[in-house]
Amino acid sequence: MIFHQIRTPNGCQSYLLGCRSSCAAIIVDPELSLMARYQALAVQEGLVLRYLLDTHTHADHFSATHEMARKSGLPVIMHRRSPAPFADMRVDDGEMLIVGELRLSIMHTPGHTADSMCILVNDRILTGDTLLIGGTGRTDLPSGDPDQLYDSLFNGILNLDPALLVFPGHIYADRTHTTLGEELASNPRLQKKERSDFVDQMRRLDLRMPTHLTEALRTNMSGGKTVAQMLAEAANKVSFMSMEEVQRRITSGEHDIVLLDVRERDAYAQAHIPGAVFLPRGQLELRVNDVLSDPTQRVVVYCEVGKISTLAAATLKDLGFGRAVALDGGIAGWKEHGYPTESSPSA
Numbered sequence: 001m002i003f004h005q006i007r008t009p010n011g012c013q014s015y016l017l018g019c020r021s022s023c024a025a026i027i028v029d030p031e032l033s034l035m036a037r038y039q040a041l042a043v044q045e046g047l048v049l050r051y052l053l054d055t056h057t058h059a060d061h062f063s064a065t066h067e068m069a070r071k072s073g074l075p076v077i078m079h080r081r082s083p084a085p086f087a088d089m090r091v092d093d094g095e096m097l098i099v100g101e102l103r104l105s106i107m108h109t110p111g112h113t114a115d116s117m118c119i120l121v122n123d124r125i126l127t128g129d130t131l132l133i134g135g136t137g138r139t140d141l142p143s144g145d146p147d148q149l150y151d152s153l154f155n156g157i158l159n160l161d162p163a164l165l166v167f168p169g170h171i172y173a174d175r176t177h178t179t180l181g182e183e184l185a186s187n188p189r190l191q192k193k194e195r196s197d198f199v200d201q202m203r204r205l206d207l208r209m210p211t212h213l214t215e216a217l218r219t220n221m222s223g224g225k226t227v228a229q230m231l232a233e234a235a236n237k238v239s240f241m242s243m244e245e246v247q248r249r250i251t252s253g254e255h256d257i258v259l260l261d262v263r264e265r266d267a268y269a270q271a272h273i274p275g276a277v278f279l280p281r282g283q284l285e286l287r288v289n290d291v292l293s294d295p296t297q298r299v300v301v302y303c304e305v306g307k308i309s310t311l312a313a314a315t316l317k318d319l320g321f322g323r324a325v326a327l328d329g330g331i332a333g334w335k336e337h338g339y340p341t342e343s344s345p346s347a
């Protein structure tokens with residue numbers, strides 16, 4: 001078996017499992033920012049990806065399964081209980097995935113989430129967030145249940161061969177894996193072997209909510225886009241103009257650009273780039289015909305920091321303003337550079 005553990009900067013673990021003889025491969029728990037890396041790794045190993053799998057609905061990072069599936073047509077595998085509408089293959093306890101000559105056994109292990117599962121393959125088990133090194137997945141996020149986690153551990157995976165290598169979904173320490181036996185012996189959470197003690201311990205954990213909790217759940221449960229994806233897609237549609245170039249054009253008296261301020265009225269009135277026209281992002285489509293009469297005009301869109309302007313410039317492109325570009329940065333940076341602004345209280 002070809003086996004790679006890929007670590008994201010925040011400790012999430014993804015796994016690439018490949019069959020040496022058939023070259024078929026599966027990716028487990030891919031993360032959105034590492035999509036190119038998984039593909040490069042598969043190519044480097046001479047593997048062809050066949051499946052994408054999420055061990056559960058992640059609340060702390062952006063899963064890449066949906067986006068990779070959209071680009072490649074590969075099927076996404078999740079547990080039957082997963083809320084994600086984009087899962088192509090919904091599996092359940094006792095089933096098996098065949099990847100070339102590899103046999104991946106599915107164990108449903110609810111507790112961290114209702115759709116959590118562990119994957120048993122050869123001498124190892126991928127435990128997702130059910131069992132971690134020196135810890136367990138938390139049970140206080142949506143669909144978590146400490147009672148179920150107790151069953152999944154003590155009446156489930158902990159009864160397997162203690163020599164099994166454990167590769168979890170998160171690693172907070174400087175290690176790559178552990179064994180079931182080692183965790184049974186030394187994992188502090190597993191020392192509470194009575195159900196009520198274990199459940200009490202889980203309920204008393206006072207853990208910080210993960211960064212991006214809402215957005216990660218929204219996108220992982222629905223297949224919708226992250227804000228970063230929306231901005232990246234908009235940025236792929238437009239080119240940019242630097243502040244220096246805009247300033248040069250203003251001072252040289254070249255009148256070949258229309259500066260379009262897409263912030264709110266108060267912000268525009270207080271300070272805008274000299275000569276800028278005002279059309280807030282919220283009214284862009286409905287008022288564009290009143291404000292920009294010539295679709296061949298070269299429009300330079302700006303906002304406060306440079307994000308809304310990128311979206312707005314992409315919208316203008318869709319509307320037929322083929323020469324719409326976005327300012328590289330926003331008026332906040334423009335002011336920091338000491339470039340001039342003007343105000344118009346009556347705007």
Ligand SMILES: [Fe+2]
Pocket residue numbers: 056057058059060112129137
């Ligand atoms: Fe998780």
